[in-house]
Amino acid sequence: MQLNKYKNYFFNQLKTIYPETEISSFWSWLTEFYLNKTRIELALNPHQLTDEMKQNFDDALNRLKIQEPIQHILGETYFMDYPFSVSQEVLIPRPETEDLVRWIIEDYREVDGHILDIGTGSGCIAIALDLGMFNARVTALDVSEKALKIAAENAKRNRAKVNFIKQDILSTQALNQNYQVIVSNPPYVRELEKSQMQKNVLNYEPDLALFVTDDSPLLFYDKIGRLAFRHLEKNGSLYFEINQYLAKETLDLLRKIGFNDVELRKDLYGNDRMIKASL
Incomplete structure (x- = not known):
């Protein structure tokens, strides 16, 4: 079967579920993954699908129809151009989290110090920081053993040196040392916001890493903020990814804890998304 003919079929099957731009993105991911061909290469040289290739595309198509994330179908994604x-x-790494990592690297690229990533998940933040900074010594915590296993595999895959530790931050009374940078992208989606979320997130990504109760939406920010206030080095900083709807509340919380220098930044979509708090 000609690839172009299958492409038309693929788009028609998904057009009532996804916008065309997203279907086009799916198609590019799949053709590059299964055929190892770029969009330009395929345009120049029409491709014939073998039965095995068609089966791969059919399987992916059926999973997309039930709104399974394309990253899960392929088993990987990219973050800061590194494969994960x-x-x-684990949560699928988001482009907006890359902005948080870039902010830290801009501020501390050449600093010789310890960095702590709390709630590491896939390890994307910790690994990208280790690879992007000259003398960082990165430790990453997570409560999930399964997440830590994936994170360790990702570190090995990218030749990063990160110390992964199983630890429940909410029951942590003190950190084992002081750090130059503490960063976290903790659970911050309130239960009341579930109705705004897409099925590919609700059905396929871990609740543990996503949701907090409506009555304690800043639970993790309060706990991590207080630990950071006690365990940051003199010129250190705390970085958070935040809920865009709770930016003011998060800023107020950090100032109440004792951080005098607090900065809010927007993500690439124009939403309040990142905070840096320094002593």
């Missing part, structure tokens, strides 16, 4: 394995045990 993903599964239903």
